[in-house]
Amino acid sequence: MAITILPPVVDHVDICPSDSDMDSMSVDSDGGVDLATGRTSRPSKRPRLVEGTDITSGVVTPGEIVTDDPQWMRGHGTYINPLSTSIIATVAGTVQKTNKLLSVQPLRARYTPEIGDLVVGRIVEVQSRRWKVDVAAPLLAQLPLSAINLPGGILRRRTSADELQIRTFFSEGDLVVAEVQTVHSDGAASLHTRSLKYGKLRNGVFLAVTGTGGSGASSSMVKGGVGSGPIPAGAMGASGTGGVVRSRRQVWTVNTANGGGDVDVILGVNGYIWISKHADDTAAACSTTDSVSITRMEEMVSSSIYSSQNDDIPPQTRREIARLAQCIRVLVQGGVRVDEENVMSAYEASLQVDLEVGDDDDDDDDDRRREGREYLEGNKARRILELVLERN
């Protein structure tokens, strides 16, 4: 089956329960199109966040009045006109109430860097003493030449010779994994790669995950879910707060099935993800150089960090890397948080789904059908999501 064509899916738009709507609906319907009442009648159609107040729940859009009541204070994502008391949303998202503070959590937002975040970034510009890195933040992050490790781990002042050969370290398009060192007052981040686990990325695939990245999800989802308590499946799907969030482990190694060996997963807090063959540092050094003395070992490791040459990666590992990437895509499409726990359970679920499907397929030896089996979409994606949510 080369192509699947589906009928369009009609989104069910029934956010508002119909109990309080009846009278306002009838007023609207006999009046025809009435622009003057449009603004005032809109909030009245929404269910209330707090009983007895006029704060709307559900999704608000930028410019929409959240409440007129002067007792509320405005929080993030809101705005107050100096001449009035009404709180207006500035982003599209859900209203949140903390005591008397009203804020709007955006449905989608760019990544807001914070000190200590592990990020995956792509070099977009090379300047004389620094690189500009795309980290999915509103502003490009900068990576100064002085914030990287020199090959061989030499500690010295950066000279003009280093500036001239700056492209041998990172050049345009290269992917780096780095840590946010400082955040400037305008929100731009400064990165550093002064650790052996940071540096140039190779031997794998990149995927950028949509979602709230680190910012929107960090306060709403993580605070509730950092203890990894059970999250209701409905809330997760409806709110759509998928994507990567700050968690304890952003980098881990998966021992994959089907002879894939070890695979590293790096979840950048900014939503950029890198999945690659596990580089066993000592083994890698030994494979590239036949005679390596134990005293030079550290030098070896750090001198291969600027390589853009891939190792030999067997097809099994490539398959499992592709599978992991798809599992993350499925999670994002389902609006599930992407973290170690969910990715791992999605991966196991995909293996299980494969077994289930494999049993049915054994009867016919149709090659064509077998080939596309690794593509996770439709029913398979749904089944994986079910299994993941079951486990949580």
Added chain:
Amino acid sequence: MAAQRQASSASQTPHISPAELSYLYTSLALPGSPIRPDGRSATQFRPLTAETDILPGTNGSARVGFADGTQAIVGVKAEVEKTVVSADALKLPQQTQEEYVGNNDGEANQGSSSGHGSWVQMSIEIPGFRDDDALPVFLSEMMREPLVESVSSEGSGNGEMTGGLKGRLVINKRWHWRLYIDVLLLSQPQSYPLPLLSLTTHLALLSTKLPKLKSKGEEDPFFDDDWDAAEYLYPRSTSTASATPSQQVRPPVTLLVVSVGENIIFDPDREEIAVADTVLAVSITRDSDSDNLKLVSIRTIDPPSRLTQPGVPNSENVTTLGSTAAAEEAAILNPSTGEEEVPGVWRPRRGGVKRSTVARIVKLVLEKGGVGEEVLEGLEGVQVG
């Protein structure tokens, strides 16, 4: 400069690091079964959603959405126009018309029964591109040409479609239909938008209806008011039997095919195009007189891989010199490009395609039960009307 580069090449060349490109290329070039980043098989298409007749003011329309969120809408509008009869066509007697059907040279036969290619106008709108940018112009010509040139030979069983679409547009000697096909890409082009736009146009044309003609012969055209009586531009199979659709003339579909190493991959996404050795746009159509599909055109598309950044092998890299002093990489010959390469290091492709590769692509598309047939069958299955 950057914008021009985008417009001329197969898609925006995304910034991809040499290590990623090398990984992708070697995965896709694995002999036998390529490993695509999303796990599809080589001939598998991304699932798409399709519906027709969505715009009430048009003669036919369709909307297609890919799973990655890209969407396109096509509207087809028909207009009656007076045929401009050129002077020599008036002078020439009737007998030359048969010649024209045989060797169709397009320009001279205005006003004859075979129609004219300029009666079909196509405009493509892609967000971020101007109307006269290279990409929309090139795309629209790439889709219009097979549409008007897909002429079925005369004397086929289906009298209505004699002369293909051009012939269908002829009302009589003095009047003809003019088709305006407006293609609108709703989202930013995630990958090269040609397959999406072509599939949508195909569906829109399938659902296009023209009012029923009441006048006869050389009278001024006069149409039936009743829209229910309107006839499809491309006649639908009247019986529900499954055997008939293969005998119907169908608008062409343009498929994007890339070759990576020895593998041939259909419906590539952006990353796959970025590493492809060759990118071909293959237009196929269904002819009325034979069961087989007909190849209408093949065009090469400038692959963006030649603009990518080359990788630096460890042996030449100043920063990695220490680690590879002992292990000299042996450069090997890439069988598909004939260039020396160090394994694991990305080299931009120089372009060029082998004849055997093109032949394999054509065979894969056209063969019985092949990709082309499955795509056309899938499109036929979309509810029209």
